[in-house]
Amino acid sequence: MLSVKGLNTEYKTQKGPAVQAARNVAFEAPKGVFFTLLGPSGCGKTTTLRSIAGLERPTSGEIEANGRVVYSSAQGVFVPPNKRNFGMVFQSYAIWPHMTVFANAAFPLEVRKNRLNKSQIAEKVMKVLHAVGLDHLAERDATRLSGGQQQRLALARALVMEPEILLLDEPLSNLDAKLREKMRFELKRIQRELGLTTIYVTHDQGEALALSHEIAVMSEGRIVQIGSPRTIYERPANRFVADFIGTTNFIDGTVLGHDDATKLYRVRTPIGDLLVTSDAPLAGGAPVTLSIRPEDVELTEDAAPEDRLINLSSGMVDAKVFLGDIVDFQVKVGDVMLLSRAHPSLRTPVGDKINIRMDPLKCVALPAEPAVAAQAAA
Amino acid sequence: MAMEAAATRNPTGDRPESAYDARAPLLGVVVAAIAWLALAPLGFLIWQSFMTPRVGSRPARFTLGNFVEAYASPDTLPLLINSLEFAAGASVLALVVGALLAWIHERTNTPFKSMIYALSVVPLVIPGILFVVAWIMLASPKIGLFNLAFQRTFDTDATLVDIYSLGGMIFVDGLHYSPIAFLLMTAAFRAMDPSLEEAAMMSGASTTGVARRVTFGLAWPAVAASFLILFIRAIESFETPALLGLPVGIEVFTSAIYDAIHRYPSNIGLAAAYALLLLALTGGGIWWQSRIASRGGRYATVGGKGFRPRVMDIGGWRWATGGFFVVYALLVVGLPFLVLLWSSLQKFYSVPSWAALKNITPKAYATVLAYPNVATAAWNSALLAIEGATIVMLLTAVACWIIHRTKIPGRWLLDGVASAPLVIPGLVMGLAIMVSYLSLGGGVYGTIWIMLIAYVTRFLPYGMRYNTTSMIQLHPELEESAAMSGASWAQSFRRIVLPLLKPGLVAGWIYIVIVSVRELSSSILLYSPGTEVISVVIWELWQNGQYVELSALGVMLIAALFVFVMAAQALSRRFGVREP
Numbered sequence: 001m002l003s004v005k006g007l008n009t010e011y012k013t014q015k016g017p018a019v020q021a022a023r024n025v026a027f028e029a030p031k032g033v034f035f036t037l038l039g040p041s042g043c044g045k046t047t048t049l050r051s052i053a054g055l056e057r058p059t060s061g062e063i064e065a066n067g068r069v070v071y072s073s074a075q076g077v078f079v080p081p082n083k084r085n086f087g088m089v090f091q092s093y094a095i096w097p098h099m100t101v102f103a104n105a106a107f108p109l110e111v112r113k114n115r116l117n118k119s120q121i122a123e124k125v126m127k128v129l130h131a132v133g134l135d136h137l138a139e140r141d142a143t144r145l146s147g148g149q150q151q152r153l154a155l156a157r158a159l160v161m162e163p164e165i166l167l168l169d170e171p172l173s174n175l176d177a178k179l180r181e182k183m184r185f186e187l188k189r190i191q192r193e194l195g196l197t198t199i200y201v202t203h204d205q206g207e208a209l210a211l212s213h214e215i216a217v218m219s220e221g222r223i224v225q226i227g228s229p230r231t232i233y234e235r236p237a238n239r240f241v242a243d244f245i246g247t248t249n250f251i252d253g254t255v256l257g258h259d260d261a262t263k264l265y266r267v268r269t270p271i272g273d274l275l276v277t278s279d280a281p282l283a284g285g286a287p288v289t290l291s292i293r294p295e296d297v298e299l300t301e302d303a304a305p306e307d308r309l310i311n312l313s314s315g316m317v318d319a320k321v322f323l324g325d326i327v328d329f330q331v332k333v334g335d336v337m338l339l340s341r342a343h344p345s346l347r348t349p350v351g352d353k354i355n356i357r358m359d360p361l362k363c364v365a366l367p368a369e370p371a372v373a374a375q376a377a378a
Numbered sequence: 379m380a381m382e383a384a385a386t387r388n389p390t391g392d393r394p395e396s397a398y399d400a401r402a403p404l405l406g407v408v409v410a411a412i413a414w415l416a417l418a419p420l421g422f423l424i425w426q427s428f429m430t431p432r433v434g435s436r437p438a439r440f441t442l443g444n445f446v447e448a449y450a451s452p453d454t455l456p457l458l459i460n461s462l463e464f465a466a467g468a469s470v471l472a473l474v475v476g477a478l479l480a481w482i483h484e485r486t487n488t489p490f491k492s493m494i495y496a497l498s499v500v501p502l503v504i505p506g507i508l509f510v511v512a513w514i515m516l517a518s519p520k521i522g523l524f525n526l527a528f529q530r531t532f533d534t535d536a537t538l539v540d541i542y543s544l545g546g547m548i549f550v551d552g553l554h555y556s557p558i559a560f561l562l563m564t565a566a567f568r569a570m571d572p573s574l575e576e577a578a579m580m581s582g583a584s585t586t587g588v589a590r591r592v593t594f595g596l597a598w599p600a601v602a603a604s605f606l607i608l609f610i611r612a613i614e615s616f617e618t619p620a621l622l623g624l625p626v627g628i629e630v631f632t633s634a635i636y637d638a639i640h641r642y643p644s645n646i647g648l649a650a651a652y653a654l655l656l657l658a659l660t661g662g663g664i665w666w667q668s669r670i671a672s673r674g675g676r677y678a679t680v681g682g683k684g685f686r687p688r689v690m691d692i693g694g695w696r697w698a699t700g701g702f703f704v705v706y707a708l709l710v711v712g713l714p715f716l717v718l719l720w721s722s723l724q725k726f727y728s729v730p731s732w733a734a735l736k737n738i739t740p741k742a743y744a745t746v747l748a749y750p751n752v753a754t755a756a757w758n759s760a761l762l763a764i765e766g767a768t769i770v771m772l773l774t775a776v777a778c779w780i781i782h783r784t785k786i787p788g789r790w791l792l793d794g795v796a797s798a799p800l801v802i803p804g805l806v807m808g809l810a811i812m813v814s815y816l817s818l819g820g821g822v823y824g825t826i827w828i829m830l831i832a833y834v835t836r837f838l839p840y841g842m843r844y845n846t847t848s849m850i851q852l853h854p855e856l857e858e859s860a861a862m863s864g865a866s867w868a869q870s871f872r873r874i875v876l877p878l879l880k881p882g883l884v885a886g887w888i889y890i891v892i893v894s895v896r897e898l899s900s901s902i903l904l905y906s907p908g909t910e911v912i913s914v915v916i917w918e919l920w921q922n923g924q925y926v927e928l929s930a931l932g933v934m935l936i937a938a939l940f941v942f943v944m945a946a947q948a949l950s951r952r953f954g955v956r957e958p
């Protein structure tokens with residue numbers, strides 16, 4: 001288990017104020033969980049990960065791993081990185097070019113206090129090299145590996161020490177698309193088999209959704225939402241998260257009132273009055289932004305049956321893009337352009353009228369402003 | 379621009395097909411010049427080593443005697459041992475000091491470490507002969523300040539340090555060239571991806587474990603290559619062995635060559651035979667160094683993303699490293715300059731004391747400025763430096779263009795030929811050029827032209843290095859688009875290639891000007907009355923025992939070079955100069 005509380009890390013710069021790279025970061029990753037820090041470039045993911053590793057010295061906060069405090073500004077504790085027993089895979093892999101594959105993987109065991117004997121080391125190393133599929137290359141120079149093999153060696157080196165926590169900084173970003181997909185599964189398999197608490201850093205939302213048990217979305221040094229991939233995708237807490245993860249339609253509106261029977265809100269929008277869902281209570285008359293995923297904007301040619309619990313509207317097909325397994329439709333409703341992801345069997349030509357259905361549970365009301373500051377405590 | 383180019387092109391009727399023909403004469407001249415400069419002296423040197431001395435009207439004859447005398451003599455073995463001991467000692471000292479400074483600068487939070495870089499340039503600017511003379515004034519047994527202070531304090535006759543010894547030679551030479559080691563090792567530290575060290579730390583290795591197993595393991599090719607560079611440089615060193623070794627009979631190859639030429643009758647054949655062995659040593663060193671460098675290339679693994687300079691908090695140790703740096707600064711810049719300044723303000727050379735302080739006078743400055751040959755020498759030095767640097771940079775710009783942009787067969791040979799003078803020690807170069815133009819006649823020997831030829835030849839490799847770096851970064855499409863706009867080859871070379879090479883050209887030019895002014899070991903064999911340069915005048919003043927005048931000239935030279943470097947830095951900033 002890893003728990004991070006109130007973590008602040010800043011970089012001193014020669015001129016100008018210090019860069020606040022991690023601000024009040026707090027989360028808890030239970031044992032065996034694959035936890036991902038996700039966010040755009042420069043949002044402070046690497047900084048947070050390096051602070052956990054001990055490679056960066058935070059200005060305040062507390063970090064606890066399996067009940068052991070490794071950093072605490074209040075208690076004045078700072079365990080140096082080499083005493084933390086956290087495995088780490090660097091973005092550049094950091095494979096030592098002056099050693100063989102075997103020597104790279106054996107290094108963590110060789111520098112230990114209570115050293116194992118040679119045959120025990122060899123046994124452990126070969127086991128982990130086997131797990132990542134590099135056992136046949138053990139005696140090769142580490143520089144003569146392909147990108148994917150280097151990545152696996154970096155992982156083997158982090159695993160061989162049987163770390164308490166595994167830290168991964170964009171380990172797949174240097175691989176080509178095919179290999180990335182394959183390594184994604186490998187990573188997931190190994191993590192599950194070993195039951196390792198894993199902190200994973202990425203800016204690729206697809207990777208995050210595919211791999212994680214839990215995701216923390218970061219922006220400008222802060223965590224703006226924590227949740228399961230499904231929650232993050234279906235119930236984004238604010239406009240930033242909705243926008244960053246996947247594609248979505250934003251529609252501005254005003255709250256009309258609450259419907260107690262269905263626990264839904266009525267919102268007036270340019271495309272008509274809609275029933276929407278919201279996690280936070282909304283006051284009547286408050287401005288909101290609705291987020292509706294394109295796959296939740298259902299299109300039909302025939303008039304839909306009246307249903308009090310479905311939002312109905314209609315528009316005109318403005319453009320469409322055939323993508324093979326799906327077709328993206330741009331539908332013009334009044335002045336609003338809606339993106340819809342439909343099955344290829346729908347062949348309505350451009351210019352024709354089309355009916356729209358939206359499930360109220362998939363129409364998420366968000367605070368009107370991208371209120372990052374208000375969400376900082378999340 | 380296309381219009382303009384087209385307009386200038388049409389009247390001459392210069393069609394694209396003829397572009398090759400138009401530039402052929404220029405390329406031919408450049409190739410011929412470089413080949414002649416770099417190869418002819420070596421040919422003559424080898425030829426001379428098989429010849430008897432020409433005495434009076436008796437012509438030189440073929441002989442193997444020079445080699446017999448040079449290599450069969452029992453004096454040669456000690457000579458070789460001295461040379462190797464001196465070079466190994468000086469380069470190890472320079473490397474240890476330089477690597478320590480580089481580590482302090484790149485990896486620790488030592489106070490005022492940012493000054494190390496600025497300071498490291500100073501010894502590279504100060505001519506070697508001045509540095510050696512300053513250290514004689516500091517540490518000679520008779521007049522050295524250290525010894526006098528020691529004798530006065532403890533009231534003894536014993537000497538504390540004797541600079542006239544192998545140890546003294548190693549100390550002075552190693553100290554003077556430690557900045558080169560510092561720059562080489564700094565580059566090595568910077569090329570190292572810090573996450574390689576961090577990964578070791580995450581694996582549980584201690585700080586010393588990381589340094590020993592990863593940092594040093596990664597740095598060793600750079601350490602070995604730097605050592606060889608320093609070793610070759612030390613074995614070529616002339617000033618230190620000549621001033622500190624010869625008076626007490628410690629000879630190395632360079633001083634032996636000088637001795638062979640300056641004895642009567644001078645034995646140039648013997649000097650040439652020694653020179654060939656010296657060449658074999660430096661050539662082997664360079665070959666070995668380039669092998670290590672090419673093998674070590676794969677070690678320089680800079681991760682593109684997430685590169686973070688890693689600075690360790692070394693706690694209380696930083697006062698120790700800071701102290702080390704202060705002592706270093708004193709030894710390499712502070713004390714040598716102060717002792718020169720002090721002695722320049724005296725009437726006769728005397729040790730600092732209250733009595734001597736009363737006698738302070740700037741008279742020596744007036745005296746030395748009044749010497750007619752000082753003005754001539756200053757003029758010659760400036761002229762040679764500026765002309766030499768300009769010629770080298772232009773010649774090598776064209777040469778690099780030929781190597782990297784044409785498909786002319788054998789163009790790689792040109793690179794090898796133009797870089798060959800790198801292995802030729804200055805004294806050997808002086809000797810080879812002297813022999814060449816004495817044999818050829820034509821009146822070049824004894825004029826300023828022979829010095830210019832020597833300077834251009836010696837510094838060709840530096841020009842190649844600076845120009846190659848910028849040429850590689852210059853995308854061929856930039857020139858091709860100029861051609862598509864209708865520019866002729868000459869136009870695109872002048873208006874596209876040269877301006878884009880400018881930062882490299884300026885940086886190389888500045889560097890060559892500085893090393894030209896310091897140059898002594900070639901000039902000492904080639905000057906004649908009227909063509910002295912500043913370093914030769916300093917040498918003569920030393921031989922005449924005019925220490926006070928020498929100091930005054932030295933202080934003025936250092937001041938002038940300092941102003942030049944400052945101006946050059948301002949200039950470089952304007953041109954956006956990068957270090958290669």
Ligand SMILES: Nc1ncnc2c1ncn2[C@@H]1O[C@H](COP(=O)(O)OP(=O)(O)OP(=O)(O)O)[C@@H](O)[C@H]1O
Nearest residue numbers: 011019021040041042043044045046047048203686
């Ligand atoms: N050594 C440093 N000195 C000063 N500022 C830094 C330093 N390293 C990072 N920063 C700044 O801190 C902020 C967070 O950087 P960080 O590397 O954590 O981002 P990241 O989320 O990992 O981004 P990426 O996805 O691009 O890797 C950025 O604004 C960056 O410019």
Ligand SMILES: [Mg+2]
Nearest residue numbers: 045046047684
């Ligand atoms: Mg990062």
